[in-house]
Amino acid sequence: xxxxxxxxxxxxxxxxxxxxxxxxxxxxxxxxxxxxxxxxxxxxxxxxxxxxxxxxxxxxxxxxxxxxxxxxxxxxxxxxxxxxxxxxxxxxxxxxxxxxxxxxxxxxxxxxxxxxxxxxxxxxxxxxxxxxxxxxxxxxxxxxxxxxxxxxxxxxxxxxxxxxxxxxxxxxxxxxxxxxxxxxx
Numbered sequence: 025x026x027x028x029x030x031x032x033x034x035x036x037x038x039x040x041x042x043x044x045x046x047x048x049x050x051x052x053x054x055x056x057x058x059x060x061x062x063x064x065x066x067x068x069x070x071x072x073x074x075x076x077x078x079x080x081x082x083x084x085x086x087x088x089x090x091x092x093x094x095x096x097x098x099x100x101x102x103x104x105x106x107x108x109x110x111x112x113x114x115x116x117x118x119x120x121x122x123x124x125x126x127x128x129x130x131x132x133x134x135x136x137x138x139x140x141x142x143x144x145x146x147x148x149x150x151x152x153x154x155x156x157x158x159x160x161x162x163x164x165x166x167x168x169x170x171x172x173x174x175x176x177x178x179x180x181x182x183x184x185x186x187x188x189x190x191x192x193x194x195x196x197x198x199x200x201x202x203x204x205x206x207x208x209x
Contacts, residue, residue, distance in 0.1 A: 031051045031052065031053050031060075032046070032050070032051070032052045032053070033052070033053045033054075033055045034052075034054070034055060035054060035055055035056045036054045036056055036057050036059075039052065039054055039069050040069070040070060042069070043068045043069045043070050044068065044069055045063065045065070045066065045067065045068050045069070046061070046062070046063020046064075046065075046069065046072070047063050047065050048063060048064055048065035049062060049063065050062070050063040051063075052069065059074045060074065060075060061073070061074055061075060062075050112129060112130055112131040112157065113129070113130045113131070114130070114131050114132075114133060115127070115130050115131070115132050115133070116132075116133045116134075116135060116161075117132055117133070117134050117135075117140065118134065118135050118136045118140070118162075119136070119140060120140055120141040120142075120143075121140070121141075121142060121143070122142070122143040122144075122145055123142060123143070123144055123145070123148065123156055123192065124145075124148065125148050125149050125150050127156045128150050128154045128155070128156055129154070129155075129156075130156060130157070131157045131158075131159065132156065132157070132158045132159070133158075133159045133161045134158060134159070134160055134161060134162065134164070134166050135161040135162040136162045136163075136164035137162050137163050137164050138164040139164050139165045139166075139167055139182075140164055140165075140166050140167070141166075141167050141169055142158065142166050142167070142168050142169070143169050143170070143171055144168060144169070144170050144171075144173050144175065144192065144200050145171055145172075145173070146170070146171060146172035146173045146198045148194070150194050151194065152194055152195065152196045153193065153194065154193070154194050155191050155192060155193040155194070156191070156192045157189065157190070157191050157192075158183075158189070158190050158191075158192065159187070159188070159189045159190075160183045160185070160186060160187065160188045160189070161186070161187070162186065163186050165182050165183050165184075165185075165188075165207065166182065166183045166188075166190070167181065167182045168181040168182065168190075168192070168202050169181070170200075172198070173198045173199065173200055174197075174198060174199040174200070175199075175200050175201075175202055176195070176199065176200070176201045176202065177201070177202040177203070177206060178206070179206060179207070179208050179209050180206055180207050180208070180209055181202055181206070182206060182207045183204070183205060183206060183207065184205045184206055184207040184208075185205075185207075188204065188205035188206075189204050189205055190202055190203065190204030190205065190206060191203055191204055
């Protein structure tokens with residue numbers, strides 16, 4: 025004749041409501057969560073730790089595929105068409121100089137046989153995204169320096185050679201990005 029062993033069971037809510045004290049080594053099973061607890065003859069159910077015979081946690085499985093992209097939103101209105109009648113103003117320099125807010129939107133040319141220093145001030149008062157373009161016409165490079173601002177430039181903040189062009193763009197919080205044909209270190 026076979027022997028049948030049956031453990032006490034109930035849903036997690038039933039166990040919590042009844043809150044019984046299980047006898048020492050008596051096992052109770054939550055039938056909805058399949059978690060179990062072992063009694064010690066003293067501690068009520070709600071204060072017992074879940075237990076059982078479990079192995080270590082397995083490795084994390086691979087990530088699932090990305091979901092499909094949502095639909096694109098509607099396009100905004102088209103902006104006003106520009107025209108070439110409002111070209112940049114050309115301004116020529118040939119000695120060390122500091123840029124100013126009045127240089128925004130201009131193309132500055134530097135025509136010198138020696139290196140010219142262009143100082144970028146921390147108090148220009150220009151808006152994010154505004155830019156100044158500078159072209160090296162002569163053989164003298166343009167070296168960009170600061171008097172308190174932050175300059176982002178790679179690899180250096182100096183134009184590479186004659187006919188190099190660089191743009192200075194204000195990025196906010198006294199930070200300027202210099203991009204273009206810059207010299208290697």
